[in-house]
Amino acid sequence: MYIGVDIGSLVTKTVILKDGDIASYSIIDSRSDPEKAAKRSLEHALRKAGLGGDEIAFTVATGYGRTAFSDADKTVTELSCHGRGAHFLHPAARTIIDVGGQDSKVLRIDKSGDMVDFAMNDKCAAGTGRFLEVMCHALEIPLEELGSFSLRSTNSLRMSSTCTVFAETEVISLLAAKQKKEDIAAGLHHAIARRVGNMAKSFGIEKDMVFVGGVAKNSGVRKALEEFLGMKFAPISHDPQIVGALGAALLAEDFYEGRKKP
Amino acid sequence: MKMNVLSQLNDLLEQRRTEIPKLRSKGQKVFGYVCCKVPVEIVHALGMIPIRIGVAAEAKMATGKEFTHQFTCPYIKCIVGEMLEQGDFFHDNVDVISGFVTCLTVHRCLEVLKQYTGKTTFYLTHPLNPPTKREEKFYMAEIAHFVSQLEAASGKKLDNPRLKESVEIFNWIRVKLRELCRLHSMNCSGLRWSEVLKIIQAGFLLDAKQYLAFLMETIRKIEAEKEELQDSNGAPRIMLIGSPMLPGDDMLIKIIEDCGARIVADTLCTGMRTFEDLVISEPTIAGIAQTYLNSNPCASAQDLEIEKDRRLKHTFRLIREHKVQGAVYYALRFCDHYAFKDDETKQFLAEKAGIPMISIHSEYGETEEGRLRTRIEGFLETL
Numbered sequence: 001m002y003i004g005v006d007i008g009s010l011v012t013k014t015v016i017l018k019d020g021d022i023a024s025y026s027i028i029d030s031r032s033d034p035e036k037a038a039k040r041s042l043e044h045a046l047r048k049a050g051l052g053g054d055e056i057a058f059t060v061a062t063g064y065g066r067t068a069f070s071d072a073d074k075t076v077t078e079l080s081c082h083g084r085g086a087h088f089l090h091p092a093a094r095t096i097i098d099v100g101g102q103d104s105k106v107l108r109i110d111k112s113g114d115m116v117d118f119a120m121n122d123k124c125a126a127g128t129g130r131f132l133e134v135m136c137h138a139l140e141i142p143l144e145e146l147g148s149f150s151l152r153s154t155n156s157l158r159m160s161s162t163c164t165v166f167a168e169t170e171v172i173s174l175l176a177a178k179q180k181k182e183d184i185a186a187g188l189h190h191a192i193a194r195r196v197g198n199m200a201k202s203f204g205i206e207k208d209m210v211f212v213g214g215v216a217k218n219s220g221v222r223k224a225l226e227e228f229l230g231m232k233f234a235p236i237s238h239d240p241q242i243v244g245a246l247g248a249a250l251l252a253e254d255f256y257e258g259r260k261k262p
Numbered sequence: 263m264k265m266n267v268l269s270q271l272n273d274l275l276e277q278r279r280t281e282i283p284k285l286r287s288k289g290q291k292v293f294g295y296v297c298c299k300v301p302v303e304i305v306h307a308l309g310m311i312p313i314r315i316g317v318a319a320e321a322k323m324a325t326g327k328e329f330t331h332q333f334t335c336p337y338i339k340c341i342v343g344e345m346l347e348q349g350d351f352f353h354d355n356v357d358v359i360s361g362f363v364t365c366l367t368v369h370r371c372l373e374v375l376k377q378y379t380g381k382t383t384f385y386l387t388h389p390l391n392p393p394t395k396r397e398e399k400f401y402m403a404e405i406a407h408f409v410s411q412l413e414a415a416s417g418k419k420l421d422n423p424r425l426k427e428s429v430e431i432f433n434w435i436r437v438k439l440r441e442l443c444r445l446h447s448m449n450c451s452g453l454r455w456s457e458v459l460k461i462i463q464a465g466f467l468l469d470a471k472q473y474l475a476f477l478m479e480t481i482r483k484i485e486a487e488k489e490e491l492q493d494s495n496g497a498p499r500i501m502l503i504g505s506p507m508l509p510g511d512d513m514l515i516k517i518i519e520d521c522g523a524r525i526v527a528d529t530l531c532t533g534m535r536t537f538e539d540l541v542i543s544e545p546t547i548a549g550i551a552q553t554y555l556n557s558n559p560c561a562s563a564q565d566l567e568i569e570k571d572r573r574l575k576h577t578f579r580l581i582r583e584h585k586v587q588g589a590v591y592y593a594l595r596f597c598d599h600y601a602f603k604d605d606e607t608k609q610f611l612a613e614k615a616g617i618p619m620i621s622i623h624s625e626y627g628e629t630e631e632g633r634l635r636t637r638i639e640g641f642l643e644t645l
Contacts, residue, residue: 064632079640115644117618120637 004248087113
């Protein structure tokens with residue numbers, strides 16, 4: 001079996017690949033130690049599948065904490081892993097948008113799932129998962145409910161900034177002005193959509209387009225991005241948050257089988 | 263070989279830093295410049311010590327910001343910080359300051375330095391259009407004015423035998439630097455690009471004759487051992503394009519090298535641009551002006567039509583010459599010349615040279631290593 005571990009800034013994901021399919025996966029908080037997070041995540045996924053670690057043939061670590069995981073046989077960037085994972089789930093995919101905990105990316109892949117080009121956001125966390133976490137705190141809404149909550153909006157408010165600090169201040173001001181929370185949430189999602197969407201537009205989009213990463217679970221951001229870009233995302237059959245880890249597991253198999261040079 | 267060369271270079275640089283104050287105390291003047299196309303052979307011929315101002319240092323950037331603006335590029339912030347901070351080598355030793363006004367920030371830099379140091383400071387300008395008779399006339403007058411300013415600052419008259427000697431020394435330095443880069447490009451220098459660059463940039467400070475002797479000895483050693491040093495590990499061949507990387511700004515280069523790639527060439531004003539196309543055939547003021555004017559132009563002199571852009575043609579030539587497989591485009595924050603041109607350059611390289619390019623927008627400092635590493639690794643994964 002092959003393991004892919006995606007050690008993100010907020011969340012660590014592990015996918016176990018066995019007989020060409022996903023045998024198990026786990027998603028846990030990264031906390032402060034990326035190596036411990038990777039180990040915990042792997043143990044969790046193994047336990048879920050009722051498997052032991054001795055069957056592991058090859059492990060690829062990815063994500064910002066990839067170099068911290070000493071049990072990995074190889075590290076690959078989350079860029080290539082997201083491309084490979086998205087291709088597995090939707091082989092016609094050519095453009096992948098990934099919005100994770102602290103950055104957002106747009107990448108182009110070829111028909112084999114290999115990345116050919118990419119663009120990444122600047123160094124701050126504006127318009128990413130961390131941004132949404134802070135806004136949920138200000139709005140007192142659970143993160144997982146923010147998407148569906150925003151879809152009830154009838155009057156999306158215009159947010160002037162995707163800077164986490166400024167936007168939080170703006171949210172507090174809007175709450176004080178008795179604006180509806182769902183309208184504020186919709187405004188936040190549109191602000192993210194403008195930021196990520198502009199990056200995608202200037203990079204260039206080829207069909208089919210797939211949305212991955214933790215923020216892709218948010219139906220409000222998904223809808224806002226589709227509206228901004230004027231096209232729909234292709235559906236995928238698994239949790240979009242595990243696509244990077246899935247790609248890492250697929251690459252682990254490629255390396256082990258000699259289809260790619262480690 | 264490698265350790266010997268680098269340790270010898272460090273010793274020479276260290277000695278030079280202690281030697282320069284002594285030379286000043288004997289009456290020699292130090293000419294500090296801020297652009298790679300300042301004709302240093304003229305400075306040298308007038309008995310002054312030419313040194314290029316600037317080392318990448320975050321602490322100096324903070325000082326530089328105090329005297330400029332938060333939207334000033336890190337390159338200028340470092341230079342201003344170093345020239346205005348007491349105890350800094352440049353502050354303590356530079357007597358005369360000059361440079362080409364390649365953007366308004368450089369102009370502001372010279373203005374601030376003149377105001378706060380009170381030292382002799384003057385600038386040069388260069389034509390933005392491709393060279394014709396009109397640009398030649400303008401540029402010739404500019405260089406003649408430069409000579410008169412230097413003569414006033416040094417208290418000496420420029421004479422032809424001294425000029426010829428200086429031109430010859432700097433010509434040889436440039437020939438040897440080209441040779442060093444050629445050997446490195448052939449994978450047989452035994453050095454990383456960060457080390458080659460250190461050798462190139464040592465010329466910003468070292469005495470010209472001493473530097474030439476060091477280069478000749480280094481190349482002799484490489485030639486003698488090149489078969490043993492030959493490295494054919496098939497690492498991707500990368501070219502650096504973009505903003506100046508001052509000495510000490512080697513984080514991006516080290517990341518590229520740590521990720522398993524080889525940098526084989528650059529077009530930077532702090533790298534190969536300091537010697538490429540600058541071998542002077544006629545050791546006169548006119549000959550010097552002609553050579554500089556017709557060399558690879560400054561980023562501020564970009565052609566309006568991309569098909570005619572001389573800089574891109576030069577980049578294309580280097581890509582072919584050094585068998586480059588991918589380009590890393592480095593744009594310092596608030597360095598408009600490079601920030602404006604990255605998309606066009608990427609498109610040009612993809613269409614005309616068939617190589618991919620990644621843009622890195624950054625600044626001097628260690629804080630961005632993780633962010634840059636992911637981008638560089640990702641880029642190398644596409645090659």
